[in-house]
Amino acid sequence: MNEPTVYIVDDDPDMRDSLGWLLETVGLRALAYASAEEFARDYREDGPACLVLDVRMPGWSGLDLFEDLRAEGSSMPVLFITAHADVPMAVRAMKSGAAEFLEKPFNGQVLLEKIQRALRESAARLERRAARECLRARFDSLTDKEREVLALVRAGMPNKEIAARLDLTPRAVEMRRSGMMRKLGADSLPELLRIALTFEETTDLVAPSERPEDAPGRAADAARNPRGDA
Known part of the structure; x- marks a missing residue:
């Protein structure tokens, strides 16, 4: 993971310099911008980061920039600073x-503590995202037949029932199950179920066309392959 970065967006050059110096004293990398437009042109998500953002600036306000970042899907923590705070703005x-x-x-120390906390939250969020992407890649590597078996395993069926349901031999089910567990990195049935449950909201484990009740060609497939090999 890349070095944490603190972005500073403030139209006041003295404030930019002061914040940059403060962050350097604790070894944090800081990039400063004089306007929201300048930041938006340059910003690319690249490792843990947080944004120290002035609210009132000429042109695009800090709130406008913040809401645009959220609309684009950015989850980078934002700490607003302003000399003109008011209740509606804060809300x-x-x-x-x-x-x-x-x-x-x-207080500079208070700001540093909040920045450090924001960077930890950003790093943790990126780690969770990377873990989800890794899981998605593992699920994407499953064949349709392995997904079919996984759905029935998640439904609580033992191998013999799965074999009967899919017109397969128990050996064929074992082979599909073994391949599925290897690809998902599961060493046991409880681990397999935990991985599947963790990912069930973001991965369609079984394509509709592969569900047993939605597969009109299964009888013909069984006739062509009476042994039910994988």
């Missing part, structure tokens, strides 16, 4: 998911 920012809303002048 709008927090309802949109802002991590913090601080009024200038603020």
